[in-house]
Amino acid sequence: MAPRVLVSDELSETAVQIFRDRGVEVDFQPKLGKDKDKLAEIIGNYDGLAIRSATKATEKLIAAATNLKVIGRAGIGVDNVDIPAASKRGIIVMNTPFGNSITTAEHAIALMFAVARQLPQADASTQAGKWEKSKFMGVEITGKTLGVIGAGNIGGIVCKKAIGIGMHVIAYDPFLSAERALDMGVEKVELDDLLARADFITLHVPMTDKTRGILGKENLAKTKKGVRIINCARGGLVDEAALAEAIKSGHVAGAGFDVFEVEPATESPLFGLDNVVCTPHLGASTTEAQENVALQVAEQMSDYLVKGAVSNAINMPSITAEEAPILKPFIRLADVLGAFVGQVTEDPIKEIEILFDGATAGMNTKALTSALLAGLIRNQVADVNMVSAPIMIKEKGIVLSEVKRDKTGVYDGYIKLTVTTDKQSRSVAGTVFSDGKPRFIQIKGINMDADVGANMVYISNTDVPGMIGFMGTTLGDAGVNIANFHLGREKDGGDAIALLYVDGPVSNDVLARLTANPAIRQARQLVFNVE
Numbered sequence: 001m002a003p004r005v006l007v008s009d010e011l012s013e014t015a016v017q018i019f020r021d022r023g024v025e026v027d028f029q030p031k032l033g034k035d036k037d038k039l040a041e042i043i044g045n046y047d048g049l050a051i052r053s054a055t056k057a058t059e060k061l062i063a064a065a066t067n068l069k070v071i072g073r074a075g076i077g078v079d080n081v082d083i084p085a086a087s088k089r090g091i092i093v094m095n096t097p098f099g100n101s102i103t104t105a106e107h108a109i110a111l112m113f114a115v116a117r118q119l120p121q122a123d124a125s126t127q128a129g130k131w132e133k134s135k136f137m138g139v140e141i142t143g144k145t146l147g148v149i150g151a152g153n154i155g156g157i158v159c160k161k162a163i164g165i166g167m168h169v170i171a172y173d174p175f176l177s178a179e180r181a182l183d184m185g186v187e188k189v190e191l192d193d194l195l196a197r198a199d200f201i202t203l204h205v206p207m208t209d210k211t212r213g214i215l216g217k218e219n220l221a222k223t224k225k226g227v228r229i230i231n232c233a234r235g236g237l238v239d240e241a242a243l244a245e246a247i248k249s250g251h252v253a254g255a256g257f258d259v260f261e262v263e264p265a266t267e268s269p270l271f272g273l274d275n276v277v278c279t280p281h282l283g284a285s286t287t288e289a290q291e292n293v294a295l296q297v298a299e300q301m302s303d304y305l306v307k308g309a310v311s312n313a314i315n316m317p318s319i320t321a322e323e324a325p326i327l328k329p330f331i332r333l334a335d336v337l338g339a340f341v342g343q344v345t346e347d348p349i350k351e352i353e354i355l356f357d358g359a360t361a362g363m364n365t366k367a368l369t370s371a372l373l374a375g376l377i378r379n380q381v382a383d384v385n386m387v388s389a390p391i392m393i394k395e396k397g398i399v400l401s402e403v404k405r406d407k408t409g410v411y412d413g414y415i416k417l418t419v420t421t422d423k424q425s426r427s428v429a430g431t432v433f434s435d436g437k438p439r440f441i442q443i444k445g446i447n448m449d450a451d452v453g454a455n456m457v458y459i460s461n462t463d464v465p466g467m468i469g470f471m472g473t474t475l476g477d478a479g480v481n482i483a484n485f486h487l488g489r490e491k492d493g494g495d496a497i498a499l500l501y502v503d504g505p506v507s508n509d510v511l512a513r514l515t516a517n518p519a520i521r522q523a524r525q526l527v528f529n530v531e
Contacts, residue, residue, distance in 0.1 A: 003069075003305040005048035008033040008055045011074060015294035022302035024048070040064045048072065048301050051080070059085040070094060070304050072297040075284060083314055088392075090385035093314045094300050098153060099293035100284035105157035107283045108202050108232040109165075111256030114277045115228045116141050116200075118254075121275065139199075139253075142166035147198025149214065150233070151176045151186065155204030159186050170194055173205075195222040202230040203237050217242035220252065228254045232283045235260040244269035247276065258283050310367075316387050317366035327364055330415070331371040331386075333430050333438035336452050336528055337417045338375025340428050340440070344458055344524050347421035351399045352376070355429075359413030361404035369402060372417060414441060440486075443497050448488035453501035456526040457511075462519045463489045463496035470517055471498060478510045 004025045007016060011030065019026040027046070032039050033055030043049065044066040051057065052074050062068070062085045070092045071081055078095050086093050114120060117138035125132050146162045148155050151171040159169050169186040172194045181188040191214075194201070201223070205211045215229065215238040223229075229252060231238050240261055246252040247270075254275035260268055263281060270276050284290070296312075303309040308328065309321040319327060354372060356365050367386070374389035384392065393400060416429035429442040440450040444460070457475070461467055468487070475482060484501035506525045514523040 003047040004045065005050055005301060005305070006032070006043065006046040007050045008039060009050070009052035009074070010054075011050060011052075011294045011298070012291055014291070015074075015298040018295060018298035019302055022299075023306050024302050036061065043068065048305055050074065050297055050301060053077070053080055055080065057081040057086065062086050062089055062091065065089070065091065070301055072096075072301040074099075074290075074293040074297040076100060078314055084391075086387075087315045088388050090388040092304065092310060092316050092387055094297065094304075094310075094312050095314060096293040096296040096300070097312055099296045100286075100289035101154045101157055103286045103289035104154050104232055104283035105161060107258060107279075108154075108158050108204070108230050108256075109161050111230050111232065111258065111277055111279070112141065112146075112200055112202065112228070115230070115254040115256045115275060118275055120277050141200075144168070144199040145170060145197055147172070147189075147194040147201040148186070149173075149191070149194065149201065149203045150205035151181075151184070152204065154233075155202075156184060158202055158204060159184055167200075170197060191219070192222060195219055196224060198224060198227060200228050200230065203233045205233055205237065207234040207236055212236055213239055215239065215243070217245075220246045223252065225251055226253045228252070228256070230256045232258040235263060235265075241269045244273060247273050317364060317370060319364060319367050323364060327367060329432045329436040329438065330360060330363060330368055333432050334368045334372035334415055335375035336438045337415060337428050337430050338372040339378060339528055340375075340443075340458075340526060341417055341419050341426060342376045342379040343526050344522070345419060345421065345426055347423050349376075349396075349398055349419045349421055351401075351420040352393070353401050353403065353418045353420075355403045355405060355416040355418070357405045357407050357414050357416065358411065360415055361406050361413070363413075365402060365404065368415065369400075372415070373400075376417075376419075411441065416442070440499065443488065443499070444495065446488040446490055446495065446497055448486055448497070448499070450486035450499045451484060451501065452528055453483060454528055455502050455505055456528065457498075457500040457502055457506055457514075458522070458524045458526055459498040459500070459514065459520060460522040461496050461498070461517075462521075463491075463493055464519050467496070467498075467517075467519060471500065471514065474513050475500070475502070475506070475510065478507070478513075480504070480506055480510065 002023055002025045005019055007028045009030055016026050016028050040061050043064050047067055048070045050072045057071055059082045068091050073095045076095055076097045081093050083093050118136045122136040144167055146167045146169050148159055148171045151159060151173040162169050163185050170189045171186045172189055172191045176188055220242055256277045258279045259281055300311050303321050307321055307324055309324045310316055310319040354369055370386035370390055373393050374384050374386050377392055378384050411431045414429055414431040418425060418427040430438055430440050432438055438452050481503040482500050483503055486499040489496035511523045514520055
């Protein structure tokens with residue numbers, strides 16, 4: 001059955017056709033986003049929801065989205081999506097951070113020119129029949145120093161364009177390497193240095209606890225006298241009231257703002273000030289950008305729903321379309337390892353360690369970890385998945401660590417999971433053979449080679465004579481057919497384990513008959529998703 005996507009905001013017909021061409025059924029209702037009651041009534045019928053800014057994916061709507069797997073936002077901002085609620089429900093939230101990058105960068109440059117030459121004010125004066133040539137004395141941009149706060153995707157484009165018009169560019173970005181700065185032709189500096197030297201400052205960072213109010217009263221006081229400030233990123237990065245005071249005092253010469261602390265911005269301390277240029281969040285408002293993000297979100301959602309590829313997800317590791325088929329069997333392996341431990345561990349887990357050895361160390365380990373954690377807690381939370389599992393593990397206060405080891409040995413690559421409770425540590429390791437099927441290769445430090453079945457029985461016992469016969473007879477008497485029987489032991493007379501691949505479920509009564517044998521410490525039925 002083809003996956004179904006609801007488009008509740010305006011998307012182009014070309015974008016809608018992308019869904020259809022890739023095998024996704026589309027319900028195109030571009031006005032529905034404004035009718036939240038009707039949207040909540042029907043959202044449970046869809047696997048995907050494609051939106052712009054009109055649709056509000058609230059906690060209430062997400063609770064009604066019983067089948068929803070992905071929300072795609074055509075644009076970079078996801079303020080209209082309750083991401084924590086979506087994550088807890090296992091819904092991937094995607095945006096399109098690159099579709100409007102050029103457009104937003106161009107708008108920042110345009111505002112910089114407008115502020116430097118007071119273009120809107122000069123235009124209004126001239127069209128009013130005045131000829132105030134001497135009133136609008138501007139400044140040249142060529143040769144000036146531009147301070148870029150945030151030199152990522154959009155900020156990097158601004159840097160390139162600014163260099164192209166003859167500016168000296170300095171950048172503050174904790175994630176910008178010295179090598180990357182050299183390649184870009186910019187000077188990497190600390191924030192205080194940027195504030196003291198820049199003739200123009202432009203912001204291109206997301207809104208986080210660390211960036212909120214990054215240009216507040218204190219930092220504005222550190223800026224060079226006569227600086228002009230541009231914000232096309234997010235409202236709240238700059239304290240508008242403090243900036244208004246700095247402009248009135250003459251310390252800041254002007255500002256260009258496309259974003260505001262409260263939007264729609266019907267009022268702001270910046271409104272009405274000389275040499276302040278304001279626009280109504282137009283950064284992404286070009287025909288090209290709107291089409292680009294629409295096409296991109298359709299491609300991303302289709303790739304996920306049809307191929308399992310994840311790109312530009314806010315709440316899940318990305319999986320490219322190319323690596324998805326390679327990663328798929330190892331995701332299944334990770335899920336199996338987690339499910340094994342989750343089904344045999346009775347006590348609360350305190351610590352989790354995941355070892356990626358050999359080839360697996362070079363894979364997308366974030367995705368593998370997410371799959372493993374989903375398998376681990378599925379016995380407790382039935383509808384958990386790769387999106388919600390990491391959040392649930394964190395909420396439980398469990399310590400999670402990953403280890404990567406590029407080691408060659410008997411297996412090209414394997415994954416080992418170790419969990420620690422107050423009473424014990426338990427480990428299991430597995431690999432994937434050329435047939436793409438997961439296999440157990442070690443349990444409790446005991447080597448073995450066991451394929452994985454939908455129904456299995458795990459037995460931990462002391463290695464004494466007669467155990468194989470007793471297990472087989474007990475299951476046979478109960479009408480349980482054994483498809484495969486895998487054994488391993490620590491040493492003669494020591495710890496031993498058995499994994500029995502059986503044709504169907506095993507009752508608690510049969511398990512009780514097994515554990516009635518004094519040599520058997522534990523007998524558990526295991527159920528795995530091996531499709």
